[in-house]
Each structure stands twice: as C-alpha cells, then as structure tokens.
Amino acid sequence: MTFAKLTDLEVLDKMADAARAAILPFFRQAGLTAENKLEAGFDPVTVADRAGELAMRAILADHRPEDGIWGEEFGQTPGQSGRTWVLDPIDGTRGFISGTPTWGVLIALSDDTGPILGAIDQPYIGERFVGSPEAARMTGPMGIQNLTTRSAAPLSQAIVFTTFPEVGTADEGAAFHAVARHAKLTRYGMDCYAYALLASGQVDLVIEAGLNAYDIQGPIAVVQAAGGIVTDWQGSPAHMGGRAIAAANPEIHAEALEILKSY
Structure with a gap:
C-alpha cells in the first residue's frame, strides 16, 4: 500500500x-x-x-x-x-x-x-x-x-519580557534595562512562552541575549508569521542565536532598537 x-x-x-x-x-x-x-x-x-x-x-x-x-x-x-x-x-x-x-x-x-x-x-x-x-x-x-501581533504603540505603553533579570553580560543587562525603563511593564522568566505571548498579541517586546540557534529559530517563525519582527540588537538576522529582539511591529522594534544599539 x-x-x-x-x-x-x-x-x-x-x-x-x-x-x-x-x-x-x-x-x-x-x-x-x-x-x-x-x-x-x-x-x-x-x-x-x-x-x-x-x-x-x-x-x-x-x-x-x-x-x-x-x-x-x-x-x-x-x-x-x-x-x-x-x-x-x-x-x-x-x-x-x-x-x-x-x-x-x-x-x-x-x-x-x-x-x-x-x-x-x-x-x-x-x-x-x-x-x-x-x-x-x-x-x-x-x-x-489565528495569531496576530499587537498594533503599533509607543514604547511607554509596552509590555517587555526577558527570561533572566541579568539578561547576559553586564553590558547586555544594562542595555535591556535601558529599554525596560521606558516601558509600562517588565516581566521575567517565561522562556519561549514569552514569544508565544508576543505572537498572540499579548505583549510587545521580548529581548534576550546568549541564545543558541535552537533557542530562537522556532520563535522567529511563529512571531514573523503573526506579523512581528525578530532581529539581533543591530537589526540583522538573529536565526543563528546571540542577542535577539522580537517585536510586535516595526515601529516599536525601531524605538527599542535605537536604545539597544547605543550599548
């Protein structure tokens, strides 16, 4: 058969x-x-x-x-x-x-x-x-x-996630917290589920460092299919790991990325 x-x-x-x-x-x-x-x-x-x-x-x-x-x-x-x-x-x-x-x-x-x-x-x-x-x-x-990310809003209204409060190195932690200081709410500890929340329109940003390719490639596919954007902290592809920022839309991605790039 x-x-x-x-x-x-x-x-x-x-x-x-x-x-x-x-x-x-x-x-x-x-x-x-x-x-x-x-x-x-x-x-x-x-x-x-x-x-x-x-x-x-x-x-x-x-x-x-x-x-x-x-x-x-x-x-x-x-x-x-x-x-x-x-x-x-x-x-x-x-x-x-x-x-x-x-x-x-x-x-x-x-x-x-x-x-x-x-x-x-x-x-x-x-x-x-x-x-x-x-x-x-x-x-x-x-x-x-169906999954759809949030529509554009200023960073001051954003919900931001990362897994560990220290994020990575001291410099990476400082960069994340510089973004978080501008946000409405910061939450920790969700691992990959934070990306699922972003794809389903519940949060605005996920920012992480020290990732491997297998940590981020599945989330990239889900977030991007839902209308979001995922890059590294310089705006380049993030699928091989390292530092990643996942955003609900290009507008909030650009606002957060401008802060991250300065570190």
Whole structure:
C-alpha cells in the first residue's frame, strides 16, 4: 500500500505530538533529577529533554530522512536536501524542573536564510503555536485561533519580557534595562512562552541575549508569521542565536532598537 507523503506542517505536528508523549510523563514527577551541562553556572538537562529529542528524530527518520537535524541534546546530523530541522526538546528546563508550565518544545525547519516554518508547543497546557508562510495559528483548549501581533504603540505603553533579570553580560543587562525603563511593564522568566505571548498579541517586546540557534529559530517563525519582527540588537538576522529582539511591529522594534544599539 502506498501512502501520500506528509507535508512539512504535518511532519511538524507529528514531531510535536511525539515530543509531548515523551516528555509529559516526567513533568512534576517526584524524583526527577537534572544533570548540569556547565562547569561554571547551571544549565540543566533531564531524561525528558533527551527523550523528547529522540522522539522527534524518530519521526524525521521516517518522514524526512533527507533533511538535516540540529538538536540541543544530540547535536547536528547532516542531510542532503539543504534543509535542517532545528530542535529544542525543552526550552526552559529550569522551569520544567521547577514545575512551571512556561517551558516549551521548539521546532523549526530552516534553510540557509533562516526558518521557513516553526512551532512553540506547550504540552502541559496543550497549546501549540505554529508559524508558516501561509498562516500563524494556535491550537489549544479554546480551539483554533489565528495569531496576530499587537498594533503599533509607543514604547511607554509596552509590555517587555526577558527570561533572566541579568539578561547576559553586564553590558547586555544594562542595555535591556535601558529599554525596560521606558516601558509600562517588565516581566521575567517565561522562556519561549514569552514569544508565544508576543505572537498572540499579548505583549510587545521580548529581548534576550546568549541564545543558541535552537533557542530562537522556532520563535522567529511563529512571531514573523503573526506579523512581528525578530532581529539581533543591530537589526540583522538573529536565526543563528546571540542577542535577539522580537517585536510586535516595526515601529516599536525601531524605538527599542535605537536604545539597544547605543550599548
């Protein structure tokens, strides 16, 4: 029997489903331990991170064996198609081991120019945010919703997110807080879920530093499909990581970027 080849979006959904099934049994379970990947500092990894990535890699082996893979836990696997699936099985492992529902599964399909499509999936809440050239949508407990970022407003009315109060280096922290001083409200600690909130029109800016490609490519695809903009702090592409600013619209992006560029 011959089966029709799945579309890229169908493959993405199968991967997200597989990651949910692999990861959720470990969430909020007594006895879950975390290894530290850093000699200085704390960058945790758990059996759930590894199980989630292996589950997604198994889907790709079945449905996209010609594509490359770049995953946080198991590194890079070359492909022949010129396309790469960029995977972070648990973005926000600190939140995961703390029991907060703000971590997520990040998936992106990319070429040399950056992400083509991507997803931010929150398995415990049951929300999946997907961005592609055709649409941006969220599926969850309240059904299917189209994603649209906020319309233009001055920075003085903005809600700004970052994950860590220190942001990165001392200079990077100073740059972020210079933007935050102009904003109406600053919030911390949401990891990838902050980008989902931006794509769904709840917040205006997410500013981070020290990112890897697998931290940002899924969010880039979702935010841009919803009408937002994501660059580095100089206005250049951010898909390889480093410093990133995600904005609901070009106007607030330009206002915040002008401050960041001065640091």
